[in-house]
Amino acid sequence: MTRLFGTDGVRGQANGLLTAELALQLSQAAAVVLGHQQADGRRPTAVIARDPRISGDFIAAAVEAGLASAGVDVFDAGVLPTPAAAFLVADLNADFGVMISASHNPAPDNGIKFLARGGKKLDDALEDAIEAELNEPRHRPVGPDVGRIQRFADAEDRYVVHLLQSLPHRLDGLKVVLDCANGAASGCSPQVFADAGADIIVIGADPDGININDGCGSTHLEMLQAAVLEHGADLGIAHDGDADRCLAVDHEGTVVDGDQIMAIMAVALNSAGRLKDNTLVATVMSNLGLKLALRDAGISLRETSVGDRYVLEGMRDGGFSLGGEQSGHVIFADYATTGDGVLTGLQLAAQVALTGRSLKELSTIMTKLPQVLINVKGVDKSSVNSDDEVQRAVRSAQESLGETGRVLLRPSGTEPVVRVMVEAADMVTAERTAETLAGIVHNQLALEPA
Numbered sequence: 001m002t003r004l005f006g007t008d009g010v011r012g013q014a015n016g017l018l019t020a021e022l023a024l025q026l027s028q029a030a031a032v033v034l035g036h037q038q039a040d041g042r043r044p045t046a047v048i049a050r051d052p053r054i055s056g057d058f059i060a061a062a063v064e065a066g067l068a069s070a071g072v073d074v075f076d077a078g079v080l081p082t083p084a085a086a087f088l089v090a091d092l093n094a095d096f097g098v099m100i101s102a103s104h105n106p107a108p109d110n111g112i113k114f115l116a117r118g119g120k121k122l123d124d125a126l127e128d129a130i131e132a133e134l135n136e137p138r139h140r141p142v143g144p145d146v147g148r149i150q151r152f153a154d155a156e157d158r159y160v161v162h163l164l165q166s167l168p169h170r171l172d173g174l175k176v177v178l179d180c181a182n183g184a185a186s187g188c189s190p191q192v193f194a195d196a197g198a199d200i201i202v203i204g205a206d207p208d209g210i211n212i213n214d215g216c217g218s219t220h221l222e223m224l225q226a227a228v229l230e231h232g233a234d235l236g237i238a239h240d241g242d243a244d245r246c247l248a249v250d251h252e253g254t255v256v257d258g259d260q261i262m263a264i265m266a267v268a269l270n271s272a273g274r275l276k277d278n279t280l281v282a283t284v285m286s287n288l289g290l291k292l293a294l295r296d297a298g299i300s301l302r303e304t305s306v307g308d309r310y311v312l313e314g315m316r317d318g319g320f321s322l323g324g325e326q327s328g329h330v331i332f333a334d335y336a337t338t339g340d341g342v343l344t345g346l347q348l349a350a351q352v353a354l355t356g357r358s359l360k361e362l363s364t365i366m367t368k369l370p371q372v373l374i375n376v377k378g379v380d381k382s383s384v385n386s387d388d389e390v391q392r393a394v395r396s397a398q399e400s401l402g403e404t405g406r407v408l409l410r411p412s413g414t415e416p417v418v419r420v421m422v423e424a425a426d427m428v429t430a431e432r433t434a435e436t437l438a439g440i441v442h443n444q445l446a447l448e449p450a
Contacts, residue, residue, distance in 0.1 A: 004134075005127040007307050009113025011102050014055030018110050020062040027066030027098065029133035030114050033126060034096035035072050043147055047092060047115075049077040049085035049155070050100035051184040051242050054209030055110045059100050063112065067098075068147035070139055077155035079207075081184045081243035083340035084159040086119030090337065091158055101184065101242040104219050107210045119337040121309055156188050163192045163343055166335045168272075169354040172197035176349055177236040177249075179224040180205040181217025185243035189342045193237075196346060201231050213240065218247045218328055218341070225253040235352060235359045237345035238328075244308075245328035246344035250360040258328040259290040261348055263366040265330070266322055267297050268351050274321060274334070275299065281314045281323030283307070288406045288423045293366035306410070308339050369404065370427040372434040374420045379445035381411035381418045393440045397422070397433050405429070407437065418445070 004010055010026065012018045035044030046067055050056040056079075064074050072095075077088055082099045089097035097115035105111075114122055114130070122130075176198045180186040186205040193200050203223055204216035216223050218238040228236040228249050236249035248256040262280060269275040279300045282290065291301050302318065304310040308329040315323045315333055324330035329339035336343055352359050384390060390409070397407045405424040412419055420438045424430035 004131050007309065008103065009099075009111050011105070011109065011111030013108050014059065014110040018059065018112070020058050023059045023062035023112060024066040025134055026112055026130065027063040028070045028138055029130045029136075030096065030098070031067055031070035031072045032133050032136075032139055033129045034114065034116060035070070036095055043071055043073050043145070044095040045073045045075065045092065047075045047077055047085060047088045047094050047097040047152065048100070049080040049082075049088070049097075051102075051212060052079050052182070052186070052207035052209055053102070053107050053110060053212050053241070056100050059110055059112070063098055063100065064149050068149050070147070071141040071145050072147040074147060074149040075152040075155075076149060077152040079184055080156060080159065080188065081239075081340070081342060082113070083244055083336055083338050083343065084155070084188065086115050086338045087159055087162055087336065088152070088155055089115050089117070089119040091162070099242070103242045103244065104213055104217070104240040107212050107214065121312060121338060160188055160192045160195065162335070163346060164195055166332070166343060167196055167346060167350050169350045170197040171346075171349050171353050174235070174349055174353055175199045175201070175231065175233040177201045177203065177224060177227045177231060177233045178205070178345075179203050179216055179227070179236065179238040180243070181213050181239050181241050182207040182211045183213065183217065183239060183241035183243060185239045185342055189237075189239060189243065189345070192342060192346065193349075198349065201227060201233060203227050217241065218245045221247060221249060221255055224249050225255070229253050235349060237349070239341040239345075240328075243341040244339040246330060246341035246348070247328045248345070248348060248359060250363065251358055252360060254360065256359060256363050258324055258326045258330060259287045259368070260363045260366050261328070261330055261344065262322065262324050263290055263293050264351060264362050265347060266294060266299050267365060269322055270297065270299055276319055276321040279318065279320050281311050281318070281320050283311060283325050284408060284410070285421065286326050287368050287371060288404075289366050289368045297365070312338065369423045369425065370430045371421065371423045372427075372430040374434050374438040375412070375415070375417040376420060376438050376441045377417050378447055379418055379441060380447055381416065381445070383445050384409050384411050384418050384441065387444050389444050390441055393437055397437060401429070401433065405433075407433070409437070409441065
């Protein structure tokens with residue numbers, strides 16, 4: 001049987017995979033696994049938030065009904081980013097939280113992700129326990145033991161105050177363009193940047209339930225680049241639909257990705273004595289240029305598997321303070337339990353204001369090496385790490401590239417493909433090496449025709 005939970009909760013087309021019935025059943029199961037009645041008999045509590053996509057209305061209603069019917073008191077925070085939901089779970093000392101969002105996916109999709117006490121993402125064991133609970137008889141309290149549902153009236157204000165308290169320097173004098181992806185940060189991101197003193201120009205902040213991530217936000221940076229140039233802004237910040245990501249654009253319209261943001265922030269935190277053990281946590285897909293830049297700055301890099309949940313696990317295991325992904329999931333453990341795009345944008349802008357250096361200048365701390373990624377289809381991805389011929393080719397390519405290049409072959413966790421990634425000192429070498437390796441993978445691991 002296919003596992004219901006994916007890499008980030010349960011996600012799929014609303015009214016396709018993700019129905020109101022499933023949302024209600026999942027929330028009832030989560031109430032049993034994550035809700036713990038207090039010793040004094042008080043009911044468990046949960047915070048629920050969502051992004052503005054249109055299906056969030058009926059899914060949120062189903063989740064709230066499921067939780068309340070299972071004896072959980074629900075605090076409805078309305079439309080807020082995923083990291084806001086995580087913060088509020090901890091701030092309210094709730095037993096758990098629920099975020100309804102499909103992140104950077106298009107509007108027809110939606111998702112449900114649960115947060116444990118303290119606003120932490122669930123591990124596989126807890127997700128499996130919730131999935132198993134779906135097959136158990138429902139817990140149905142009666143009378144005064146049913147849960148209550150109430151509006152979390154000051155949810156956004158609490159989150160904004162929390163973000164402002166994280167700032168090492170105000171943003172007075174900076175002109176910043178914000179692209180909110182017509183998503184969950186459309187209200188709070190402009191508010192917090194304005195409160196921090198920035199002169200803001202806002203785009204992608206008119207959600208209608210259907211236009212989330214549609215040609216805007218961190219997956220479509222063209223509008224932000226144009227707006228930065230048009231308004232002569234110092235920098236631009238882009239979020240995705242649930243605002244757990246941040247990518248940036250410098251004053252010349254050049255993209256500054258998650259690896260570059262992490263390099264800037266790692267050096268800044270290290271200089272301030274706030275980078276735990278002089279270590280950054282990032283995935284194996286981060287650009288080799290990040291590793292080289294950190295080495296030159298005397299900072300260690302701890303690598304994890306792809307996915308922000310694995311970055312979080314690596315950070316928790318070592319008690320590290322900074323980690324993230326090239327895609328813009330950046331985690332500041334001193335202030336957040338998950339990636340927070342608004343927090344990341346604020347911290348990055350604060351470095352521009354604090355140092356008096358442009359984002360373009362700050363980003364030169366890292367030189368991105370040309371990177372080529374080829375997805376090889378129709379192959380036995382389970383054999384990529386055991387085939388002798390493939391592994392010989394990988395070793396030979398790595399020896400040829402030396403310290404200024406890197407080879408990574410990885411079976412996809414979500415698709416029937418092998419990902420061949422090559423970095424090199426120049427694009428021609430990267431492309432040639434990747435194509436050669438992709439050909440060997442295809443020839444060696446091709447599946448027999450059905």
